[in-house]
Amino acid sequence: MWRRMGAIIRRHAYEAAGNPDRIADALLWPCLDVITWGFFSRYLVRGGDAAFAAPAQLVGGIILWGTFRAFQRDIAVGFLAEIWSRNIAGLFVSPLGVGEYLAGLVVLNLAKLAIVLGLIAGVCHALTGVPGDALILLLLPSLGILLCFGAAIGLFVTGLILRFSTRVQTLAYGLAGLLMPVSCVFYPLAALPPALRGFAGLLPTTQAFEALRAAMQGQSGPAGALADGGGGALLALAAAGWYFSAVWRAAHRGGQLVRPD
Amino acid sequence: MDQGDEAPAVLNVAGLAKSFAGRPVIADVSFRVAKGEILGILGANGAGKSTLIGMISGLLAPDAGAVEIFGRRFAGNRAACLARMNLASPYAALPGALTVRQNLSIYAALYGVRQPGRRIDELLEQFGVAAQAGTRCAKLSSGQAIRVGLCKALLNRPDLLLLDEPTVYLDPEIAARARRLILREREARGMTILLTSHNLDEIDHLCDRVLLLDGGRAAALGSKLDVTRALLGQQREQASLGEVFARLAREGA
Numbered sequence: 417m418w419r420r421m422g423a424i425i426r427r428h429a430y431e432a433a434g435n436p437d438r439i440a441d442a443l444l445w446p447c448l449d450v451i452t453w454g455f456f457s458r459y460l461v462r463g464g465d466a467a468f469a470a471p472a473q474l475v476g477g478i479i480l481w482g483t484f485r486a487f488q489r490d491i492a493v494g495f496l497a498e499i500w501s502r503n504i505a506g507l508f509v510s511p512l513g514v515g516e517y518l519a520g521l522v523v524l525n526l527a528k529l530a531i532v533l534g535l536i537a538g539v540c541h542a543l544t545g546v547p548g549d550a551l552i553l554l555l556l557p558s559l560g561i562l563l564c565f566g567a568a569i570g571l572f573v574t575g576l577i578l579r580f581s582t583r584v585q586t587l588a589y590g591l592a593g594l595l596m597p598v599s600c601v602f603y604p605l606a607a608l609p610p611a612l613r614g615f616a617g618l619l620p621t622t623q624a625f626e627a628l629r630a631a632m633q634g635q636s637g638p639a640g641a642l643a644d645g646g647g648g649a650l651l652a653l654a655a656a657g658w659y660f661s662a663v664w665r666a667a668h669r670g671g672q673l674v675r676p677d
Numbered sequence: 678m679d680q681g682d683e684a685p686a687v688l689n690v691a692g693l694a695k696s697f698a699g700r701p702v703i704a705d706v707s708f709r710v711a712k713g714e715i716l717g718i719l720g721a722n723g724a725g726k727s728t729l730i731g732m733i734s735g736l737l738a739p740d741a742g743a744v745e746i747f748g749r750r751f752a753g754n755r756a757a758c759l760a761r762m763n764l765a766s767p768y769a770a771l772p773g774a775l776t777v778r779q780n781l782s783i784y785a786a787l788y789g790v791r792q793p794g795r796r797i798d799e800l801l802e803q804f805g806v807a808a809q810a811g812t813r814c815a816k817l818s819s820g821q822a823i824r825v826g827l828c829k830a831l832l833n834r835p836d837l838l839l840l841d842e843p844t845v846y847l848d849p850e851i852a853a854r855a856r857r858l859i860l861r862e863r864e865a866r867g868m869t870i871l872l873t874s875h876n877l878d879e880i881d882h883l884c885d886r887v888l889l890l891d892g893g894r895a896a897a898l899g900s901k902l903d904v905t906r907a908l909l910g911q912q913r914e915q916a917s918l919g920e921v922f923a924r925l926a927r928e929g930a
Contacts, residue, residue: 419786419787419789420786420787422786423783423784423786423787424783426779426782426783426786427772427775427779427783430774430775430776430779430783431772431774431775434774434775434813435774497772498772501770501771501772501773501774502768502769502770503769503770503771503772505734505736505764505766505768505769506764506769506770506771506784506829507787508735508736509734509735509736509759509762509763509764509769509839510759510763510784510787510788511755511756511757511759511760511787511788511789512787513755513756665738668736668737668738669737669738670697671697671728671731671736671737673731673736673737674727674728674731674736674737674768
């Protein structure tokens with residue numbers, strides 16, 4: 417199992433290493449986002465008691481949202497790459513199981529994330545004055561929720577691609593983005609129109625960012641938001657896993673693995 | 678009697694059936710393939726050849742019937758069966774962004790090949806693509822890509838090899854070389870091969886027996902002469918797959 421997972425990690429690492437677009441997506445753009453918004457938030461605050469909290473909230477939101485979106489996208493695009501390259505049949509007539517394949521993708525993206533966060537912490541501290549290491553420690557609980565929910569969306573989108581072919585491949589890049597306005601990344605849940613609050617409150621992303629804000633402002637209550645967000649994310653992951661399994665079985669019956677798309 | 682009935686079967690297909698959108702594509706197909714045997718699957722476009730290969734390789738779930746490989750039901754022993762099999766098909770390409778060596782090393786790891794570097798070098802040399810080891814697969818010509826696909830298919834020294842149109846896009850000289858290498862692997866290790874091809878010379882040259890598919894049904898199964906007689910009359914003295922195929926395309930079985 418580990419050997420086969422390792423092979424999948426290597427397969428995608430080779431592809432990423434040879435593709436400047438992927439390197440830019442993974443490393444360059446997240447760092448530039450943090451630098452830009454870090455400078456902007458410093459300009460807005462200009463000293464005072466809020467010198468840490470306000471810029472950190474903005475930069476923290478940028479880091480977390482970017483991470484969530486990239487994690488979801490890279491899982492779905494990883495699978496999409498197998499369809500584009502007509503590699504599905506070769507992979508799944510080997511002893512590789514689909515669970516091993518997906519686990520390999522998740523592990524690879526977690527490793528990539530660790531590198532990116534390390535880089536961001538350094539850039540953040542050096543250029544914007546926001547203490548990156550302290551900030552990332554503060555982000556970790558919310559990050560856990562977002563990664564779990566990101567994996568759920570990635571798996572769900574992968575299922576949609578398998579079911580409806582590359583006609584829906586744009587979802588791999590965009591589905592998480594659709595949730596951004598109601599995920600309360602930069603503003604509290606209370607800032608949303610009342611009609612949207614119920615739905616937004618159900619999203620693990622909203623709970624993750626509510627918890628982050630509460631923690632940064634030293635308020636009580638992040639534990640409740642973290643528990644709600646974590647539970648919601650786990651529930652979403654279980655539902656996405658169930659959906660993907662059903663689509664995978666249907667693909668076996670329908671012939672999509674023989675000739676995808 | 679068929680060779681597949683005498684020797685222990687490496688592959689035993691019983692009553693396989695598959696329909697798409699209510700249209701039968703494979704209907705009640707049964708056959709056995711013995712160790713070291715090469716069975717050719719012959720049929721016009723849409724006869725169900727690739728569907729049959731898809732079901733035997735586990736990519737496609739049959740509606741009915743069962744596949745036994747190495748004496749075990751495939752359905753409950755997928756990974757163990759697949760570890761001793763491999764497939765070459767124009768529908769199973771390799772990622773174009775990776776080099777030939779990177780791709781083969783990944784498949785070597787998936788199959789647990791021992792001393793993968795040496796095995797990869799040996800196959801690339803045999804198939805005349807050693808110079809392309811560092812080339813990205815997207816940059817290969819069609820013929821080179823097919824040869825690299827054959828290297829991938831032989832990487833784990835499979836006991837059962839599924840070849841779906843293995844020499845399509847190859848020029849005659851390279852195709853003949855590929856056939857020689859496949860035969861050499863078969864003779865050296867008793868590899869069993871299931872082969873689909875539109876190239877009748879290839880079927881004639883490589884195969885011990887032929888399964889003739891017509892509209893998803895097994896129209897005939899046996900030696901090339903048996904199949905010729907089944908379709909063209911018992912008085913025939915010589916096998917003529919060309920005539921069989923022409924008749925099949927014109928009138929069906």
